[in-house]
Amino acid sequence: MTSFQWIAFAVLGISFAITLTLTVRRTLSPRVGLAWGLLWIAAAVAIARPELTGEVARVLGIGRGTDLVLYFAILAMVFGFFAVYVRMRRIERDLTIIVRELAIRSASHVDAGAAVNVDDGGGVGGGGKASRER
Numbered sequence: 001m002t003s004f005q006w007i008a009f010a011v012l013g014i015s016f017a018i019t020l021t022l023t024v025r026r027t028l029s030p031r032v033g034l035a036w037g038l039l040w041i042a043a044a045v046a047i048a049r050p051e052l053t054g055e056v057a058r059v060l061g062i063g064r065g066t067d068l069v070l071y072f073a074i075l076a077m078v079f080g081f082f083a084v085y086v087r088m089r090r091i092e093r094d095l096t097i098i099v100r101e102l103a104i105r106s107a108s109h110v111d112a113g114a115a116v117n118v119d120d121g122g123g124v125g126g127g128g129k130a131s132r133e134r
Helices: 003-024 030-049 050-058 064-120 131-132
Strands: none
Touching: 003 030, 030 050, 050 064
């Protein structure tokens, strides 16, 4: 076993343990925890038996195992970017709805308060304190 494999197994083991802990504490959903756990295990298998990726690549019609790993990494990144984009758009939409609702509530509250202040302050034609003192 190479020194890289030892280091990679240590990092993958820690990552798997963190994923398991977060899943048990319900910080991650079980489905997401399972997906990450499978990813850590697949990475460990690919590092432990690099010839396996070559065999799978040949079955899929890809020349080398490293190309297969690269293609999967690119697909995973594109999917991840798309998922983050969709989530950000949803958050922006929800934030716009919340801000709009707060602005409407605030404007309604200010308008109601302004009407009270005009009546109490002796505005035009009002019977406030200033007009009674005359």
